Structure formats: structure tokens, C-alpha cells
């Protein structure tokens with residue numbers, strides 16, 4: 564790994580160690596039963612497509628590896644469905660919280676801290692490798708996908724979600740609306756106005772205002788994307804077009820792509836009024852989450 568990538572990886576690790584993914588959506592003591600219940604309720608209410616897209620119900624007896632297990636919410640669904648589940652994450656924080664979830668709810672599974680780019684599993688080990696919202700945050704995404712291919716059994720399947728370049732969120736929300744709106748954050752009244760218009764917390768907006776003042780690169784397109792997906796402090800996020808995703812998975816025998824997820828918060832006024840069927844239809848073209856289903860040759 565290059566020196567630049569190894570420094571970036573350390574910043575990625577430090578960010579997720581400090582902000583385990585999804586904790587901010589639960590107003591309860593992290594690690595408590597109530598905490599996990601709230602995290603799960605929030606996740607599958609807002610991202611109601613996940614159980615369908617991930618196909619948890621069809622994983623009985625499969626050897627499943629999850630890369631970037633976070634709080635173990637999806638991991639728990641694999642375990643409940645009867646999969647033989649292993650979760651890894653770059654951070655101790657995620658692995659500890661996911662392991663605690665499995666212990667509290669009496670679910671079978673194993674966990675370890677590990678790097679997606681260098682998996683310590685033998686070749687041809689898993690039937691399914693699942694990774695949701697992780698590999699666009701690691702410096703060498705292609706290396707991680709090579710590792711997925713290596714540890715999958717012949718005929719095994721990768722199910723990976725990456726952020727979608729040709730989505731409403733990237734093309735309109737991040738690249739146009741947030742980019743124009745961020746200049747309002749230079750003034751206190753602007754912070755209040757953006758908070759009122761978008762519902763984004765003042766705390767988060769003030770973090771962006773601080774970045775805008777202190778980081779000369781904040782408005783550069785890569786930096787702006789990274790800072791405007793998973794929090795102002797996030798050091799790395801990327802987006803992929805369908806063609807770019809196909810290129811990443813070119814070693815697999817068969818690849819299918821399906822976009823999902825239109826966050827209604829990004830569609831002021833009309834968002835909450837959209838029936839689920841219309842939302843799903845729009846998301847299947849302009850969704851922010853590009854799900855990749857890739858099968859290894861037999």
C-alpha cells in the first residue's frame with residue numbers, strides 16, 4: 564500500500580471509530596437493547612428496500628461474510644435467517660457494538676477487526692460476501708473487490724452497495740443544491756435558514772461552516788463529495804456510475820446492477836407525499852444506492 568493510501572486509511576479508521584455508523588439515529592445508551600431496537604427500526608423504516616435488496620431470507624445455511632459490519636444490524640438479519648455469519652470491520656468500535664448486539668439478542672456469529680483490502684481468510688471460503696455502504700470509503704476499492712472474488716467459492720455471490728454517480732442525490736442534491744447552499748453557511752442567519760429549509764441539524768451545518776472556513780480544498784469536487792455524504796468530518800467517499808461499477812467487478816462471471824433509495828429529505832415538499840410505488844420507480848433509475856450483484860465463475 565502506498566504511503567498516501569496508508570495515511571488516508573488511518574484517517575478513515577479514525578473517523579468511523581469516533582462515529583460508528585448509525586449511532587446518531589438512536590436516542591438511547593449505545594450498547595443497550597433499546598439502542599439496537601431504535602437503530603433497526605430507523606434503518607428499515609428509512610431504507611425499507613434493504614431486506615428485499617439484500618435477500619436476508621434466502622441465506623439459510625450459507626457461509627456469509629459481511630465487510631464493514633457497522634453496528635451489526637444487517638448481520639443480525641442474516642443470523643436470524645440461519646446463515647453462518649462472519650462480520651468484519653476496520654474499527655474496534657463497530658466490531659464491539661456488533662458483537663454486543665449478537666450477544667444481547669442471542670444470535671450466532673463471529674467478528675473480527677480486519678481490512679477489506681487484505682482479508683485473512685483462505686481462498687474459496689464464503690457462499691456470499693455482503694458489503695453495504697463500505698467500499699466507497701476505502702482508499703483502494705479495487706483491491707477490496709479482488710479480495711471478495713478470492714474468498715468467494717466458485718458460483719458464490721457478492722452483494723455490494725456503492726454510492727451511485729448518476730443519482731438524484733449526487734447530480735442534483737450534492738453537486739447543485741448543497742454546493743450553492745453551502746455559501747449561506749458563512750453567516751449565522753444563513754445557518755438558521757438552511758436548517759429551516761432542509762431540517763439538517765444546526766450542529767452539522769456549523770461543522771460544514773467550519774470546514775468551509777478552515778479547509779481550502781473543501782469546495783474541490785472530491786473533497787466536497789466526501790464531506791457531504793456521511794458527515795462533515797468524513798475523509799473519503801466516492802461515487803460510481805454503472806459503467807465504473809461494471810469495470811470494478813470485471814473478474815466476475817455475471818454482474819447485475821440495481822439502484823435503490825431516494826431519501827425523501829432531499830425532495831422538499833413533494834418527498835413525503837410520494838407513494839411508495841412511485842418512490843421505488845424513481846429510485847430504480849435515480850437512487851443513491853447502487854446495488855451490485857456479482858457471481859463468481861463456477
Ligand SMILES: C[S@@+](CC[C@H](N)C(=O)[O-])C[C@H]1O[C@@H](n2cnc3c(N)ncnc32)[C@H](O)[C@@H]1O
Pocket residue numbers: 575576579580583584585630631632633634651652653654657677678679680694695696697700701793
Ligand atoms: C457507512 S458505514 C456502513 C456500516 C454498515 N455496513 C451499514 O450499512 O450500516 C462504513 C463502515 O465501513 C467500515 N470500513 C471502512 N473502510 C473499511 C475497510 N477498509 N475494511 C473494513 N471496514 C471498513 C467503517 O469502519 C464503517 O464501520
